[in-house]
Amino acid sequence: MTDTTTTTTTDANKLVLEKSANSSGLEVDLHPLVLINISDHFTRTKVQSNYQDNCRVIGVILGVQNGRNVEICNSFEMVYATVDKQLVLDIEYLRKKYEQFKKVFPLYDLLGWYSTGSQVSKDDILLHKQISEHNESPLYLMLDTDSPKSKDLPVIIYESELHIVNDEPTTIFVKTPYKIQTGEAERIGVNHIAKVTPSGSEGSGLTSHLFTMHNAISMLNIRVKALSDYLQAVKEKRLPYEQNILRKASSLCNQLPTIDTHDFKKSYLQEYNDVLLVTYLASITKTSASLNDTIDKYLVSNEKQSKRRFYQ
Numbered sequence: 001m002t003d004t005t006t007t008t009t010t011d012a013n014k015l016v017l018e019k020s021a022n023s024s025g026l027e028v029d030l031h032p033l034v035l036i037n038i039s040d041h042f043t044r045t046k047v048q049s050n051y052q053d054n055c056r057v058i059g060v061i062l063g064v065q066n067g068r069n070v071e072i073c074n075s076f077e078m079v080y081a082t083v084d085k086q087l088v089l090d091i092e093y094l095r096k097k098y099e100q101f102k103k104v105f106p107l108y109d110l111l112g113w114y115s116t117g118s119q120v121s122k123d124d125i126l127l128h129k130q131i132s133e134h135n136e137s138p139l140y141l142m143l144d145t146d147s148p149k150s151k152d153l154p155v156i157i158y159e160s161e162l163h164i165v166n167d168e169p170t171t172i173f174v175k176t177p178y179k180i181q182t183g184e185a186e187r188i189g190v191n192h193i194a195k196v197t198p199s200g201s202e203g204s205g206l207t208s209h210l211f212t213m214h215n216a217i218s219m220l221n222i223r224v225k226a227l228s229d230y231l232q233a234v235k236e237k238r239l240p241y242e243q244n245i246l247r248k249a250s251s252l253c254n255q256l257p258t259i260d261t262h263d264f265k266k267s268y269l270q271e272y273n274d275v276l277l278v279t280y281l282a283s284i285t286k287t288s289a290s291l292n293d294t295i296d297k298y299l300v301s302n303e304k305q306s307k308r309r310f311y312q
Contacts, residue, residue, distance in 0.1 A: 015120045015173055028139070028157055029071040029181035032190050034061060034114070035155065037075045038143050042116050058087070058115050058127065060094065061141055062101060062108040070139065071181065072111060076101065087123050089130050098134075112139030118146055120158070120173050128160060128171065140173060153180075 041057045049055050058080055063072040076097055079090040098110055113131045115124065124140065131138045140158040147154035158173035165172070182190070192207075227249060233239040234246075 015122070015125065025068050026159060026176055027069050028176055028178035029069075030141075030155070030157070030178045031063075031071070031073050032180065032182055032186050034072055034075045034141070035143070035153070036189070038114055038116070038141075041077050042143070042145055056116055058089075058113065060098070060113050060131075061111050061139065062105070063111045064107055065109055065111060070111060072139075072141070073108060074101070074105065075114060078113070087127055089127065091130070091133075094134070110134050110138075112141065114141040114143065116143050116145050118144050124173075125171055128173075132160075139176070 038057070038059065041059060042055070045057050046052075046055045057077070059075050059077045061072050062074045062076070063070060065071075079093045080087050081090070082088070101108060110131075112135060113127065115127070117124075120142070128138065128140060137160060140160070142156045142158070144154035144156070155178075157176045157178050159176050161172050161174050163170055163172045230239065230245070231249065234241060
């Protein structure tokens with residue numbers, strides 16, 4: 001939302017307003033997936049830069065906008081460079097990445113951009129103007145990675161307004177309230193991430209289960225390899241025959257399920273045909289629905305033409 005308002009501010013807070021005089025009525029729903037993406041982006045960049053203090057990441061937020069209702073659903077990273085001490089986005093990369101997202105999520109629009117930091121700077125205004133070429137009124141999501149521990153999320157969402165500051169038109173960021181909107185899959189993912197600790201002493205049920213499965217499969221692989229090496233050595237007569245061991249190996253092999261029998265082939269083909277039948281029925285249903293819509297449109301069009309002839 002871009003409004004023009006006369007404002008007198010100081011240098012300390014001339015870029016941000018806590019509340020706009022002109023209430024835009026914007027309602028923002030934020031999905032946890034966006035915060036997870038930003039946190040992952042920042043963590044990877046921090047590690048790759050050897051934990052530098054001035055680490056900053058920039059990306060784009062995507063979602064659905066219906067009037068003044070905005071739902072931020074996803075995000076992706078941006079590539080940028082420093083030219084004459086100013087941050088310049090790679091617009092070609094942005095276009096290609098956005099086109100790829102549109103193929104997978106056709107309903108998602110480019111809603112704005114995100115960045116990490118603790119306060120708005122003049123560089124943010126310049127970046128915001130570059131994003132404005134793809135969205136007339138983009139949102140700006142800032143994640144404060146240096147925020148002390150608190151119950152509130154260190155996330156601030158801004159929308160831009162045009163104010164007259166000291167007799168000059170200036171873009172001002174206005175804080176916008178938001179609420180967290182989650183789906184079932186996101187709740188499971190957030191719960192899993194919240195319980196995973198770097199030390200490994202505690203973790204979610206999924207982590208412990210996967211760790212146990214990994215150990216079991218590794219142990220099974222070691223024992224199968226040892227048995228295979230023994231049988232190969234016996235075959236090459238490098239080790240003597242041990243009838244007791246060979247009988248146990250034969251018994252173990254006989255316990256494995258056979259997949260080259262008539263019953264297995266029959267069961268497999270039956271299940272395969274069932275899947276094809278369900279797919280075929282779904283295709284028929286979709287085609288019937290499309291045909292029904294076409295017939296309805298034709299009937300409506302024909303009815304309108306009949307009324308026109310009647311009045312003529």
